[in-house]
Amino acid sequence: MGSQAAPTYGPIFVGVVLNILLYGIMITQTFLYFTVYKKDKIWMKLFVASLFICDTLNTCFDITFLYEPLVNQFGNDDALASATWVFATDPAMTAIIALLVQSFFAWRVKVLTNNMIVTCVVVFCSICQCCGGLGTAIAVGIVPRFTEFHKFEVIVVVWLAFSAVTDTLITLALVWHLRRHKTGFSSTDDVVNKIIRLTVQTGMITAVCAIVDLIAFLATPTGIHLIFNLPLSKLYTNSLMSSLNSRAGWKYGSGIGRGLNGESSGTQSEMGRQGIHLSEHHRPVQQVFIDVESHEMRDHDTKKSMRKASDYSVNEFPSKPYGGEKDRVQGSASADIDSMA
Numbered sequence: 390m391g392s393q394a395a396p397t398y399g400p401i402f403v404g405v406v407l408n409i410l411l412y413g414i415m416i417t418q419t420f421l422y423f424t425v426y427k428k429d430k431i432w433m434k435l436f437v438a439s440l441f442i443c444d445t446l447n448t449c450f451d452i453t454f455l456y457e458p459l460v461n462q463f464g465n466d467d468a469l470a471s472a473t474w475v476f477a478t479d480p481a482m483t484a485i486i487a488l489l490v491q492s493f494f495a496w497r498v499k500v501l502t503n504n505m506i507v508t509c510v511v512v513f514c515s516i517c518q519c520c521g522g523l524g525t526a527i528a529v530g531i532v533p534r535f536t537e538f539h540k541f542e543v544i545v546v547v548w549l550a551f552s553a554v555t556d557t558l559i560t561l562a563l564v565w566h567l568r569r570h571k572t573g574f575s576s577t578d579d580v581v582n583k584i585i586r587l588t589v590q591t592g593m594i595t596a597v598c599a600i601v602d603l604i605a606f607l608a609t610p611t612g613i614h615l616i617f618n619l620p621l622s623k624l625y626t627n628s629l630m631s632s633l634n635s636r637a638g639w640k641y642g643s644g645i646g647r648g649l650n651g652e653s654s655g656t657q658s659e660m661g662r663q664g665i666h667l668s669e670h671h672r673p674v675q676q677v678f679i680d681v682e683s684h685e686m687r688d689h690d691t692k693k694s695m696r697k698a699s700d701y702s703v704n705e706f707p708s709k710p711y712g713g714e715k716d717r718v719q720g721s722a723s724a725d726i727d728s729m730a
Contacts, residue, residue, distance in 0.1 A: 397535045397612040398459065398469065404619030405451045411623030412448045415441065418630035425634065437633070440489060440626050447482040447622050450475050470534055477529040480548065483622040484522020487552055487595075490625040491515040494559045494592075502566045507558070514555040521548025535612060542607065549603040553596045560592030587635055595624050 419441045423434070454475040462468035495511040498504070525548050528541035538545075567585050571577075598617050605614035 397615075398455070400612040400615040401455060401619070404615045404617070405455050407616070407620040408448060408451055408623055411620055411627055412444060415444050415623060415626050415630065418627060418634055421634050422630060426636070436489070436493070437630070440486065440629065443482060443486050443489070444623060444626050447479065447486070450478045450482065451619060454479075470536070472529050472533045472535060474530060477526045479526075479619060479622075480522045480529070481526035483618070483625075484519045484525075484548065484552075486622045487522070487555075487625050488515050488519040490629045491518075491555050491559065493629060494563075498559060498562045498566075502562060504562075507562050511555055511558050511562070514551050514558065518548055518551035518555060521545070521551060524548070536610065538606075539610065545606055546603065549599045549606075553599040553603070556592050556596035556599070560588055560596070563588045563592075583635075587632060592628070595621070595628060598624055 419437060422437055454473060457473065457475070458465070458468040492512065492515060495508050495515065498511060499508040502508075521544055524544040525541070528544055529538075532538065532540050564585050567581050567588070571581055598621055602614050602617035602621065605617060
């Protein structure tokens with residue numbers, strides 16, 4: 390006979406392990422951000438610090454919830470069957486973190502597209518998902534038994550569905566705008582393509598995870614959905630930090646070392662104010678071709694070849710030190726002139 394803890398605490402254990410692993414990545418990303426982007430604005434640094442604090446609290450609460458029934462209450466079946474207020478903090482913290490991250494991306498949509506309608510829709514959906522997450526936390530406190538979670542499945546659907554919709558809208562808005570504003574130059578378009586790929590990867594990961602979490606919650610009464618729910622907050626913070634830290638790689642001819650030297654200027658107004666610059670030595674080189682033709686006049690009466698000085702082109706006129714037929718330009722000559730940058 391299997392343990393009573395297996396249907397619920399098995400998925401919780403896996404979810405907490407994934408949460409901790411992603412928290413370790415978040416620590417690294419935060420350290421890199423404060424090391425590389427020292428010239429970012431104060432509000433951006435405070436925003437990143439706030440997300441890191443929220444992530445730390447979320448991890449501590451999850452570990453505490455897992456430790457209490459499995460260690461302190463070992464052998465107590467009632468402790469295994471019910472969730473505590475510590476567990477209820479997870480949907481609340483996840484919803485708050487998602488609201489912060491989605492609000493930042495909504496600001497980026499506003500800066501890039503200057504479309505208030507899309508921005509307002511994204512903000513509205515983000516607020517709805519936050520209300521759904523807070524409502525789920527309250528519902529867990531009212532109905533603490535895991536087997537009765539289906540009683541408030543409506544509020545869970547609101548939370549996860551709006552979360553997925555918000556992430557999808559952000560991704561589609563950014564990708565649509567970036568694709569419409571390609572320059573036609575391969576060097577610049579390569580950078581834009583990198584941003585598009587990063588936007589799709591970071592935005593769709595959270596959306597897919599929320600959708601899978603919702604489907605698992607509705608499809609089975611066990612706690613299998615918690616495998617996807619518990620790491621969700623870390624996916625949001627890591628997606629944001631990945632977007633911020635990748636700015637060093639978007640600069641032409643520069644990498645992360647430039648940021649370490651303090652040359653990274655933080656967010657810019659173009660491309661979501663993410664520090665995309667064109668250096669002069671990467672501008673496309675234009676060429677101008679000049680055809681110089683030589684003409685020869687022949688006196689048919691005297692049968693002697695004559696060449697008037699006026700018929701020589703600038704590049705053909707013979708000089709005294711080198712004179713002679715071998716120094717003349719025959720046919721056509723072309724010269725490449727690099728345009729001034």
